[in-house]
Amino acid sequence: YSFDEGFSRFGFGVGFPIPLWNRNRQAVAEAFAARERARVVAQATVEQVLSDLTRVEKRKEYASQRRGALLEQVAPLVEKQVADSRTLLDLGEVDVLLLRDALTGSLDTKLEVIDAALSEQRAVNELQQMLQPRWFTPSKAEEEESD
Secondary structure, eight states: OEEETTEEEOOOOOOOOOHHHHTTHHHHHHHHHHHHHHHHHHHHHHHHHHHHHHHHHHHHHHHHHHHHHIIIIIHHHHHHHHHHHHHHHHTTOOOHHHHHHHHHHHHHHHHHHHHHHHHHHHHHHHHHHHHSOTTTSOOHHHHHHHO
16 A cells, blocks of 8 residues: 555565666765765865964064054153163162153163064964974974984
8 A cells, every 4th residue: 555646556566776877875965964974074164264364474474563663653752751861860860750751751662562472472473383294394392302
């Protein structure tokens, strides 16, 4: 007994799928779905890697610009302030608070330059690790560990 397209049917028959006539549709569909899934996963992975690479490049660029601005614009002004304070000190006019502020500003600027250089170098190292896989180039820590 079977029910097909709204009609009840009763009969005898033997049926088995022959790959020649059904062209192995299920296996073809499964293979197509597996290839499509692999393509989507690969595309997502490539997009993630490119996103990470762009993020690190921007971080490096920002740190480099920050360090350059500190060295070219802020540091000369702070050093001039310290030099002026020391000149006043040599002339006998002692303004301890002004000298303290100048020295504190100089120290803070130097620390910011060091921090910007450190951020820039970290970004460079991360870029290098992203572009040169570990199996190709061992990291310095791995080289030191093997020695």
